Amino acid sequence: MESPWDELILSFSRTSMFPFFDIAHYLVSVMALKREPGAVTVACKNPLSSWFTAMLRCFGGGILSCILLAEPPLRFLANSTNILLASSIWYIIFFCPSDLVCQAYSFQPVQLLAAGMKEVTRTWKIVGGVTHANSYYKNGWLVMIAIGWARGAGGSIITTFEQLVKGTWKREADDWLKMSYPSKITLLGSVMFTFQHTKHLAISKHNLMFFYTVFIVATKIAMMVTQTSIVPFAPLEDTLARVLFGNQQLSASGAKKSETKSNGTESSTSKPTAEASDNLQKKHSKTE
Amino acid sequence: MESPWDELILSFSRTSMFPFFDIAHYLVSVMALKREPGAVTVACKNPLSSWFTAMLRCFGGGILSCILLAEPPLRFLANSTNILLASSIWYIIFFCPSDLVCQAYSFQPVQLLAAGMKEVTRTWKIVGGVTHANSYYKNGWLVMIAIGWARGAGGSIITTFEQLVKGTWKREADDWLKMSYPSKITLLGSVMFTFQHTKHLAISKHNLMFFYTVFIVATKIAMMVTQTSIVPFAPLEDTLARVLFGNQQLSASGAKKSETKSNGTESSTSKPTAEASDNLQKKHSKTE
Amino acid sequence: MESPWDELILSFSRTSMFPFFDIAHYLVSVMALKREPGAVTVACKNPLSSWFTAMLRCFGGGILSCILLAEPPLRFLANSTNILLASSIWYIIFFCPSDLVCQAYSFQPVQLLAAGMKEVTRTWKIVGGVTHANSYYKNGWLVMIAIGWARGAGGSIITTFEQLVKGTWKREADDWLKMSYPSKITLLGSVMFTFQHTKHLAISKHNLMFFYTVFIVATKIAMMVTQTSIVPFAPLEDTLARVLFGNQQLSASGAKKSETKSNGTESSTSKPTAEASDNLQKKHSKTE
Numbered sequence: 088m089e090s091p092w093d094e095l096i097l098s099f100s101r102t103s104m105f106p107f108f109d110i111a112h113y114l115v116s117v118m119a120l121k122r123e124p125g126a127v128t129v130a131c132k133n134p135l136s137s138w139f140t141a142m143l144r145c146f147g148g149g150i151l152s153c154i155l156l157a158e159p160p161l162r163f164l165a166n167s168t169n170i171l172l173a174s175s176i177w178y179i180i181f182f183c184p185s186d187l188v189c190q191a192y193s194f195q196p197v198q199l200l201a202a203g204m205k206e207v208t209r210t211w212k213i214v215g216g217v218t219h220a221n222s223y224y225k226n227g228w229l230v231m232i233a234i235g236w237a238r239g240a241g242g243s244i245i246t247t248f249e250q251l252v253k254g255t256w257k258r259e260a261d262d263w264l265k266m267s268y269p270s271k272i273t274l275l276g277s278v279m280f281t282f283q284h285t286k287h288l289a290i291s292k293h294n295l296m297f298f299y300t301v302f303i304v305a306t307k308i309a310m311m312v313t314q315t316s317i318v319p320f321a322p323l324e325d326t327l328a329r330v331l332f333g334n335q336q337l338s339a340s341g342a343k344k345s346e347t348k349s350n351g352t353e354s355s356t357s358k359p360t361a362e363a364s365d366n367l368q369k370k371h372s373k374t375e
Numbered sequence: 376m377e378s379p380w381d382e383l384i385l386s387f388s389r390t391s392m393f394p395f396f397d398i399a400h401y402l403v404s405v406m407a408l409k410r411e412p413g414a415v416t417v418a419c420k421n422p423l424s425s426w427f428t429a430m431l432r433c434f435g436g437g438i439l440s441c442i443l444l445a446e447p448p449l450r451f452l453a454n455s456t457n458i459l460l461a462s463s464i465w466y467i468i469f470f471c472p473s474d475l476v477c478q479a480y481s482f483q484p485v486q487l488l489a490a491g492m493k494e495v496t497r498t499w500k501i502v503g504g505v506t507h508a509n510s511y512y513k514n515g516w517l518v519m520i521a522i523g524w525a526r527g528a529g530g531s532i533i534t535t536f537e538q539l540v541k542g543t544w545k546r547e548a549d550d551w552l553k554m555s556y557p558s559k560i561t562l563l564g565s566v567m568f569t570f571q572h573t574k575h576l577a578i579s580k581h582n583l584m585f586f587y588t589v590f591i592v593a594t595k596i597a598m599m600v601t602q603t604s605i606v607p608f609a610p611l612e613d614t615l616a617r618v619l620f621g622n623q624q625l626s627a628s629g630a631k632k633s634e635t636k637s638n639g640t641e642s643s644t645s646k647p648t649a650e651a652s653d654n655l656q657k658k659h660s661k662t663e
Numbered sequence: 664m665e666s667p668w669d670e671l672i673l674s675f676s677r678t679s680m681f682p683f684f685d686i687a688h689y690l691v692s693v694m695a696l697k698r699e700p701g702a703v704t705v706a707c708k709n710p711l712s713s714w715f716t717a718m719l720r721c722f723g724g725g726i727l728s729c730i731l732l733a734e735p736p737l738r739f740l741a742n743s744t745n746i747l748l749a750s751s752i753w754y755i756i757f758f759c760p761s762d763l764v765c766q767a768y769s770f771q772p773v774q775l776l777a778a779g780m781k782e783v784t785r786t787w788k789i790v791g792g793v794t795h796a797n798s799y800y801k802n803g804w805l806v807m808i809a810i811g812w813a814r815g816a817g818g819s820i821i822t823t824f825e826q827l828v829k830g831t832w833k834r835e836a837d838d839w840l841k842m843s844y845p846s847k848i849t850l851l852g853s854v855m856f857t858f859q860h861t862k863h864l865a866i867s868k869h870n871l872m873f874f875y876t877v878f879i880v881a882t883k884i885a886m887m888v889t890q891t892s893i894v895p896f897a898p899l900e901d902t903l904a905r906v907l908f909g910n911q912q913l914s915a916s917g918a919k920k921s922e923t924k925s926n927g928t929e930s931s932t933s934k935p936t937a938e939a940s941d942n943l944q945k946k947h948s949k950t951e
Contacts, residue, residue: 134619134620155736156737157733157734159443161444162518164515164517165518223735227740228743229740230735230741233740331710332707422907448733452805453800453805455803455805469908
């Protein structure tokens, strides 16, 4: 039977991202870029570099998945409409007289709305990535997970690369050595959508899309309202880690050993424990 | 009507780059590599690494455009003739007894001739890149601009990557934070040829090629003769920047703010202004 | 005539790498990873990152050749069986209670056997790379050499990239400024197999495979038994270098000059002379 509820979810899963959700995504990404120290200076000194950085923030996930599948990384430039949209948003945000946009954006509900809509685009990206990867490798479910993950949260890796080349990179490697919350949630979603696609998960795609979207939007907004970074499945993670890799004392001793041993290791391994609070507020002013 | 003038330009636009202009390009590139301190040492200690670096300098633009279009970056190795040509030039320059080539090259007119011919190859590369990109994306004019730019001036980016991997890289990132003059002129040319290709610029291709080539060769030679770096359209740039991104005082204040704020930013943004003299001597004591 | 000797070699050259030799390769690679300081800590703190690093070590050569030929770098994920194999080996090595595997591996004969079998896989990789590249560029023998080399010894370059992004990278760039012994031997093999493939080397492929494998296995085991790094063709190299690039005194003087000049050069050029013993033991605990 076709209940109105199903129809609602179905129509939701067919929503087009194009005008409004994309705008929200670009808005959040570019605002996060502007809040980084020095970004305004770069924008005035060398607008092209700033524009390029903004584009990488907006389309990073797609670029990464293109690289991983050996498709032209420049494909995102072929979609002139979205480029124009993102560019105008970048221009308004950086060069609007008397920072009207930023002042409007600093209004809490606007941030909540934009962040929520950005999270919605994440679901669509993951689904697109999984479906796209499936067209390459019929039953390469690992590839599907990887591409879905790259589309959804790969922007930060591209940003890391770009900062590496530009030389403005503080050795953090958060997304490598300690996955940020968006990365984790995106990985979970990518796994779920992949298993749904390979029929290992007995749920219809539009239902999964709806519930996953509701979940990430709710958690994101909750994390923004209560300034703490609540992690819904932290206990589950801990138990899983204890069962699979169950040797925390070894890790602690290893950490000490490595700290005494080499600098490069110490700077990378002991960061999570040291700068937890720092990471926290960073996580809010950071896009994927 | 077919005036002799048109015939001249037409035949000019059909000139083949292969033997002589390519040689000039390789000569200038490898000489620039040899003048970097430590390059000779590397060439003697590990010829293969030096040869690889030289090839990257000679074919960097093509490699970058291949990467951006997801074509095999090794394609340049398939053209054995050019590889052989560049390799022999590299060998002669680095291992010629009593540095005959370098002494001949230090003769001013030779440098002028070689530099001029190298600039000619730039035009051909841009045109080739624009046409090649058009075969991928019919009306992706942004892609065409990017590929033309990459072919014409992308060598420096590839070199940056290579130095990054080799570890001999001082955080300058000039071509990112402050576009060099060749990058600017190449970007302008790429835009012009793209618009000519998409029929937005009412000028025949061979005319544009001729005038653009004359312009870049003239400016290049003028910059070499008068040791100053004259920038023909600096005023135009300034007015454009003032109209579009017209907030220099903001940039100044932002620069101050960022300097006080964080180190990473300071090292990247205030470099041009603050560490000019430092950069100068760094440029002399730079290794390959 | 078909002597039993020929049959033996032929059957040898048709040996499948899949179950056992691949296991040996994964075992050696992951053990080398575990011996790096801090690796155990990372594995406990962030298993995913450690798993990813291990996969890069195991499949790095294939990934690099995929990148160089513009094939999907994620293809290695499509081969689920090998991924599963390598993952289980990674899991056993890192999380086996009371380090049974490591204790077994520290037993000398086991190491010799594993290292020998790993060298066998090197031959197969080179041959595969050369044949694969030939399917792209009919007579691009430079591409064939490069791909064969990348498949055989490219893992270290991929690892360098990964460490670069993760920030845990000590500026060594050994494989760039001073080729390690495995790189040299792989390059030699790649050249030989390419010339055999282009019929410039009058020897049947299975003979060449057999003799090359015997050679690299013997040298590898000899280097492991006698803790010295014997280099079989060092004199040949020296004579070749003296004939082609015959200016050792220039190199020496240049080395001194550069050492006094800048740190970047000193750390890269004076490494071979300074840290020979260090490099030695590093070379044994290092995979390509």
